[in-house]
Amino acid sequence: MKDTGQGPQAWFDGEAGPVVRPYAMTRGRTGTGARHRLDLIALVVPEPAAGRPGLDRKLSPEHVEIVERSVRTPQSIAELASGLDLPVGVIRVLVGDLLDDELVHVTRPVPPAELPDVNILREVINGLRAL
Amino acid sequence: MAFGRSSSSGPSDRQGTPSADATAGGAAQAAASGPADPITLKILVAGGFGVGKTTFVGAVSEIRPLRTEEALTEAGRPVDDVSGVERKTTTTVAMDFGRITLREGLALYLFGTPGQDRFWFLWDELAQGALGAVVLADTRRLADSFAAVDFFERRGIPFAVAVNRFDGADRYPEGSVREALDLDPSVPMVECDARDRKSVKEVLVTVVEHAMTMATGAPEHAAT
Numbered sequence: 001m002k003d004t005g006q007g008p009q010a011w012f013d014g015e016a017g018p019v020v021r022p023y024a025m026t027r028g029r030t031g032t033g034a035r036h037r038l039d040l041i042a043l044v045v046p047e048p049a050a051g052r053p054g055l056d057r058k059l060s061p062e063h064v065e066i067v068e069r070s071v072r073t074p075q076s077i078a079e080l081a082s083g084l085d086l087p088v089g090v091i092r093v094l095v096g097d098l099l100d101d102e103l104v105h106v107t108r109p110v111p112p113a114e115l116p117d118v119n120i121l122r123e124v125i126n127g128l129r130a131l
Numbered sequence: 132m133a134f135g136r137s138s139s140s141g142p143s144d145r146q147g148t149p150s151a152d153a154t155a156g157g158a159a160q161a162a163a164s165g166p167a168d169p170i171t172l173k174i175l176v177a178g179g180f181g182v183g184k185t186t187f188v189g190a191v192s193e194i195r196p197l198r199t200e201e202a203l204t205e206a207g208r209p210v211d212d213v214s215g216v217e218r219k220t221t222t223t224v225a226m227d228f229g230r231i232t233l234r235e236g237l238a239l240y241l242f243g244t245p246g247q248d249r250f251w252f253l254w255d256e257l258a259q260g261a262l263g264a265v266v267l268a269d270t271r272r273l274a275d276s277f278a279a280v281d282f283f284e285r286r287g288i289p290f291a292v293a294v295n296r297f298d299g300a301d302r303y304p305e306g307s308v309r310e311a312l313d314l315d316p317s318v319p320m321v322e323c324d325a326r327d328r329k330s331v332k333e334v335l336v337t338v339v340e341h342a343m344t345m346a347t348g349a350p351e352h353a354a355t
Binding site for chain 1: 168169171173191230231233240259262335336
């Protein structure tokens with residue numbers, strides 16, 4: 001509720017979300033064809049082509065920001081959504097574009113109904129204990 | 132147990148991922164993850180509204196708990212395909228999450244599940260590929276945890292119950308809490324202080340150990 005106090009004309013507040021509807025950034029797209037759904041913890045990892053700035057003029061500022069953030073350190077879909085302050089669905093579409101352009105790839109998290117390797121679980125336990 | 136909304140879409144609904152290679156060339160690229168790609172895992176933190184999920188996540192996360200919004204179609208996408216998505220009426224649900232980097236290339240994400248019952252259908256997505264779950268419980272409102280226990284039981288997701296010690300809340304013997312929650316004897320139950328990092332770490336270790344037992348040992352958890 002941070003945008004209140006704009007006087008009587010303030011018909012929206014922080015809770016209402018951004019005034020520009022988020023899906024405007026995806027040009028109205030809510031999905032990206034046949035591609036599988038990107039998991040919240042799928043990491044977006046830059047491809048070598050991502051290192052060349054200004055490579056592609058048709059990228060939106062949001063696309064560019066996703067690439068830049070992932071170059072700094074691979075980012076999960078959830079982190080990108082939070083960092084760019086956009087809904088997860090929007091990030092999925094934008095990352096989908098970057099996949100098509102081969103600027104990034106995404107890691108595939110553990111498939112559903114399959115537990116990770118026992119050695120990894122052991123590593124997790126030890127890692128937690130060592131925190 | 133006011134539950135049942137999400138039961139229409141089981142985890143098996145979204146098995147179609149291998150087809151990514153068969154689609155467009157760009158998508159095939161997506162599947163070709165290099166060997167050095169980091170591994171990410173997730174643990175869900177569930178429980179009723181106000182039981183301390185955000186505090187719990189914040190106690191161990193190396194980042195300030197982040198908040199992301201998921202746009203949702205109402206009442207449970209039954210299957211994850213694109214048909215019908217075009218005409219979605221969205222609500223957004225805020226999810227809190229945190230991250231723990233265990234080593235270079237291995238990160239654990241914690242997701243606080245939305246507390247309100249009307250967002251149950253989101254859990255299916257969150258539960259996909261989850262390593263395990265914590266059900267946070269408040270002994271003053273144990274009934275708030277029923278739905279979460281039920282959810283993870285049905286899906287065979289390893290979970291532990293962590294009773295959050297609230298100041299001023301009465302302590303009950305473990306047996307009576309177990310009984311009230313109708314817990315399977317194999318499900319670990321621990322007390323915790325969601326504000327305390329060490330305590331939260333112990334809860335997480337308990338969950339992962341339980342997950343390991345379920346992965347390696349005999350299936351002590353009979354399928355329902």
